[in-house]
Amino acid sequence: MHVIIVGCGRVGSQLAQILSTEGHNVVIIDKNAESFKRLGTDFNGIAITGIGFDPDILKRAGIERADALAAVTNGDNSNIMVSQIAKKIYNVPRVLTRIYDPLRADIYKKFGLNTIGTTSIVAQIFRSAILKESSKLEFSIGDDLGLIEYIAQKEEEAAEQGA
C-alpha cells in the first residue's frame, strides 16, 4: 500500500515506522524537519518537509496514487483540511483523521470523514479502568471500524454488583 502520513509527532512517527517495517510504501509529511528525527534510522520511507494541506506537497507525496492517508498533526483543523483534500479532491480510498476536539470529531464524522476522536476514546478508557466496570467500552472509528472492549469479572464480583 502507498500510505501518506501527515504529521510526524509521536503517533505519526510510530505509525510510519510500523507500516514501513511491514513493507508498505510510506511517505510522511511534517512542517518541521526536526520532527523526522523521531523516525529513527530504520525508517525506509520518504520524509517531506512542508505544509500537509499544500496541494503541491501532497502531489509530491504521491496523493494521486495513494491507497490511504492518515492526518495526525497536532492541529485538528489542519487534519480536517488535509483529509477533505485527500477524500474529496483526490478520492483517496481510505482517509483517517485524528481530531482532539470531541465536538468537531462528531460533526466531521457526520460530514463523512473517518474521524478518530482520541480525547473521547482515552477518556472512556480511563473511566472504564477507574470504575473497573464490566460494562463494555465502545468506539466507532469511521463507518466500518470499531473497537469494543469487555472486561471479564470474577463471578463473586459480578454477583456483588448484581445485588
Added chain:
Amino acid sequence: MYVLIVGGGKVGNSLASRLAQEGYDVALVEKEEKIARKIAEDIEKVLLINGDGCDPARLEDAGIARAQVVAAVTGDDEDNLIICQLARDTFGVPRVIARVNNPRNEITFQQLGIDTVSSTTIISKLIKEEATIGDIFTLLALKRGKLSLVEAILKPKSPVTGKSIKALKLPNDSILASIIRNDTVIFPRGETVLQPGDSIIALSTIEKADELRQALLGTE
C-alpha cells in the same frame, strides 16, 4: 442583519468597526484574551467574544444560529476553512466568506465550495487590470477582480462615435450597460446612436477589457 466575524487581527478589527458604523449588528470572536480586551475598549457597538472560533460551542455562544453572514478572517487558513464549513453546514448560515492568507490555498477552498477573499490575489488582479485598461476607468471590480464595470468617454474621433449600437462589434465577454449623456442615463437599444462626449458604462471580463477599449476608443 447579524454578522459574525471570527479573528480580531487588523482585518477582523477594521471589518467589525466598519460594519458596526454602517449599522450592522456585529459580533467578533477572538481567541487571544489580550487582543479581545483591546478591541472591546477600542470599538463600540461590537459584541466581543473571547474564545476559539473553531470551537462549535463558542460559535453557538456568539449566536451563530441567527447570523446571516459569517466571515472567517483569522491568520490561519485551515481555521478559516473549518469555521466556514461549521457555519454553513452545521449552523446553516446562508453566506460564509473565508479569508485566504496563502494564495496557494485558494483553489482548495474553491474545490471544497467555500467562497474566499485573498488580498494578494485581488491586488495582483487589480494591478493587471490597471495595466491592461489604460484610458478606460474601472468603476468597480466584481467577482474578486475577475469582472469589471468600466467607463469610457467617447471622443469625436472614436471609432464608434456616430454609430448605432447594433452596428458595433464588441468582444464576446463584454456588454454595454448604459450610456450617460448630459447627466441623463440612456439604456442602449439597437437604434441608439453614440455621440461624442457620451460616457459608456460597460461590463467586461479582465481578459476582454483591452479589446473592449480598442473597439470603443480605437488604438490611439
